[in-house]
Amino acid sequence: MASATSFYDFKPLDKKGKEVPLSDYRGKVVLIVNTASKCGFTPQYAGLEKLWKDTNEKHPGGFVMLGFPCNQFGGQEPGTDDDIQQFCQVNYGVTFPIMSKVEVNGDNASPLFQWLKAEKPGLFGMKRVKWNFEKFLVDHEGQVIGRWASTTKPESIEPDIVQAIAKAMADE
Template sequence: MASATSFYDFKPLDKKSAEVPLSDYKGKVVLVVNTASKCGFTPQFGGLEKVYKDIKAKHGDDFVILGFPCNQFGGQDPGTDDEIQSFCQINYGVSFPILQKVDVNGDNASPLFEWLKNEKPGILGLKRIKWNFEKFLIGKDGQVKGRWASTTKPESLESVILEELSK
């Protein structure tokens, strides 16, 4: 989707292969995360859920986290979409949307992740996603405001998210 100009131009799929128009999130702040259920960073689901609930308590539906499972890094999310959803809910109480599993790099990369990487390259201008749990913050205007590595704990992003919500 080379003509995409904002986050709202995409329609990724949910676990049942139904389109999720990201235009439904217009005017909201969104944190996009590529996730995996068998990764050293998997406990970040707990931190993501805490941030989601804390900010939702203060700002209602103005903030959402969207998880995109990915099996490209060490085969760390081999399950079906239903298995992944169940894992996230049972083990971490995840209540934010977990969408259909995607590729984030390579020939079959999700158009959304291609756009995110082009809008906000990583360190040294590298565009590829390096590992599971990279995070992208989308502002109310549908533009990428920040990108963080897997090692960045979700809780450390709360102030950045709140600042974006105040704009």
């Protein structure tokens, strides 16, 4: 989908290989995280799940979180989509959507991640994902408003998410 010009143009695949139109999330704040099951940052799944549940409890329907497994960093996500789903549920009780495994860098990078990196380059204008558990925040209008490194704990970005949800509610 090289012609995509908006967040809402993308249709990444879910865990079953079915397209998920991001246009379904119009008006919502979306956090996108590239994930891995065998990474030093894997325990962030617990923080992400807590953030997901707490935010949706306080702001029902205003927030979406999508995990995108990736095996490009040290081979830390070697399993199948089914293996990944089971790992996330058994070990971390993950209830937010974990999508189909993608590449986030290089020639075969997911078009969504190509777009996210172009919209919000990293430190020093870097247009690549540095490691697992990098996070992108998209506002209710489909604009990338935040990007955080793997070392950023999920709970520390909660204020940015809440602020984005408040702005979305004010704009309704």
